[in-house]
Amino acid sequence: MREISYSEAIREAMSEEMRRDTAVFLVGEDVAVFGGVWGVSDGMLAEFGDERVRDTPISEAAIIGAGLGAALVGMRPIVEIMFGDFLMCGGDQIVNQAAKARFMSGGKANVPLTLRVTSGAPGSAAAQHSQSPESWFMNVPGIKIAAPSTPADAKGLLKTAVRGADPVLFFEHKMLYGETGPVPEDADFTVPFGQANVVRQGRDVTVIAVSIMVPKALAAADLLAAEGISVEVIDPRTLVPLDKETLIHSVAKTSRVIIAHEAHRRSGPGAEIAAMLAEEAVEYLDGPIIRVGAKNVPLPYSPVLENFVLPGVDDIVAAARLLASK
Amino acid sequence: MSNENRYEVVMPKLGLIMTEARLMEWHKPDGAWVVKGEPLFSLESDKSEIEIEASVNGRLQILIPAGETVPVMTPVAHLLAEKVAQGAAQSTAQNEVRATPKARAAARQQGIDLAALSGSGPRGMIVAADLPDADMPKAAPQPTIQATPVARKMAAELGLDLAKVTGTGENGRITRDDVTRTAAARLAQPQAVPPAPALPLTGLRGVIAERLSAGWRERPQVTLTAEVDATNLVSARQQLAAELGRKLSYNAFFMAAAARALHEQPHVNVRLTAEGIAQLAEIHVGLAVDTDRGLLVPVVRQADSKSIPALDEEISALAQRALDGQLLPDELTGGTFTITNLGAFGIDAFTPIVNPPETAVLGIGRISPRPVVVGRQVEVRDMVVLSLSFDHRLLDGGPAARFLQRVGQLVERPFALVQINN
Secondary structure: OOEEEHHHHHHHHHHHHHHHOOOEEEEEOOOOOOOOOOOOOOOHHHHHOOOOEEEOOOOHHHHHHHHHHHHHOOOEEEEEEOOHHHHHHHHHHHHHHHOOHHHHOOOOOOOOOEEEEEEOOOOOOOOOOOOOOHHHHOOOOOOEEEOOOOHHHHHHHHHHHHHOOOOEEEEEEHHHOOOEEEOOOOOOOOOOOOOOEEEEOOOOEEEEEOOOHHHHHHHHHHHHHHOOOOEEEEEOOEEEOOOHHHHHHHHHHHOOEEEEEEEEOOOOHHHHHHHHHHHHOHHHOOOOOEEEEEOOOOOOOOHHHHHHHOOOHHHHHHHHHHHOOO | OOHHHEEEEEOOOOOOOOOEEEEEEEOOOOOOEEOOOOEEEEEEEOOEEEEEEOOOOEEEEEOOOOOOEEEOOOEEEEEEOOOOOOOOHHHHHHHOOOEOHHHHHHHHHHOOOHHHOOOOOHHHOEOHHHOOOOOOOOOOOOOOOOEOHHHHHHHHHHOOOHHHOOOOOHHHOEOHHHHHHHHHHHHHOOOOOOOOOOOOOOHHHHHHHHHHHHHHHHOOEEEEEEEEEOHHHHHHHHHHHHHHOOOOOHHHHHHHHHHHHHHHOHHHOEEEEOOEEEEOOOOOEEEOEEEOOEEEOOEEOOHHHOOHHHHHHHHHHHHHHHHHOOOOHHHHOOOOEEEEEOHHHOOOOOOOOOOOOOOEEEEEOOOEEEEEEEOOEEEEEEEEEEEEEEEOOOOOHHHHHHHHHHHHHHHHOHHHHHOOOO
């Protein structure tokens, strides 16, 4: 299969959906003329024109509100948020309007709105441009949350989001944009929500890894294999809905769990997953559930400090050694 | 005494206008151990009699005697927590065991006491890998019962067998409500239920039951008895005690005698294996110890190469650890012969049961002065009855009798035990 980058896979998904359905359009800061500050929509203005690829003022409330309004009247907008850190500027649009519209209207309105949001630390972008805000919205029913870790999942999940009837927060880790991988060319290739991917099979420890932590967990698994610790790596792919069955099945096999995400440990996605496992799979556990995540401080600018705060391969290795008593 | 170990029981205020009440009756005597939920006292207020239950476990210290009338909120008693009260050290120790849910479930299934293990997991917790697999005797596995932690705790406090509770929680898990309902139904039943709940045949009791019944079914066991003169042994023990300046147990002498006889007559130091009768190279003698938790048999390794004072020290240390529940699995396995002494209970003779997979067991009765014919005279001698039970498949009556005779000789001539085999 041909290999393309995560960034190209997202562009391909958007372009295919826009060719397939005229209700789909892209809107966001610098997505048109500039091709997106991350280059994701490069060339799309030329193909689809400025009606369907639209630049906006720098106001998340306005951008998300525009997408919400368009979705309510039957469009399928893709909204790009340049930095997920500023989602809270459009917080009411997301939490009280997009997530609630179907329920407050008694089922008369749907919000097929895809919010493409960058997340994660790109290196020395400091505290306001480096966050991983996935779990901020896990507490809000009515929104689906995807966090793909590979180019193929990015394409397949994005197409599912665009074709679906619900608002979706689609988190793209900035450090994954350049990563390449095999991606199907089939224009109808999709990846369903709520279906975790067992990326690597193992016996001793389950690492549930979110987004950028998937490649890190795989690197850790290689190191640990040399020590005789067999690691199973699972990518939930969507945090809402969460594929509990696959996670519990793995925990029943290994009895040991690490949950790795770049978000801060406190109340990050791992908190919900750990609580779910404690409720539904406690009898299988042969040790504490360990969360690997960013330390609970705002992300520093200094590369030395930033590396200290962010979770890495070595953190997963250390946690696995602790659980496997080696 | 710190307050955290003392729960204050007060005269409750049971109504808005209630100001005082008469303490009618204490349902437990002063100093009694009270379990949470048991009736503690009755009070009379506004002509109605109300029974008050204990809110926590503890030893009762009554402050206000029955018959007195006191204002509401007056302290009427203390319940002293386990750390303060005597005799409850065991349950405190159990609470301190740190283990994973999986290790706890496995230990429960296998009838293993987690308190005897040390943990290798995070924060020192016991993980499944710390449980002995093949070496530990296993009780028949019980089906895993899914229950919430609070339901387990309540059931344990109520003495309720979770296997008899129907779970209505998620995936049939037993919840607090299920335990409450079952307990209430049990209370509602008329006198059909016996007053004392039966002790479940699990844990150490289960292991003992399983091993002994297996031994009894498989082994044609015969017991020989011989009354021997222990007068010299009594004297030897007194002399050695005076020499060492400390007390010595008779068991050290009997173990030395048994070990010597096993050394001389190796046909008793054998074990039946799948291949046939295996001659065992080393002599490891177990000593039956009666503990609160049941019978334990710690093993003295190479007993035939140890002096009587050394055996005495080792026996005393093992017995103490057995009583404290601190024996390691290694110290409870690998015996090739067992001695069991019921003399302290005034037992003269008995038929001990062979401790599988061993071949024989020596029972020791009490040593007591009895009239004995020596020559043509009646003399008072210190006599003891030795009982040897053995597996008749591996040992004929003749060789077994020779073995018991030799043990008897060594009891009568304890000076011979000064010599140690190497």
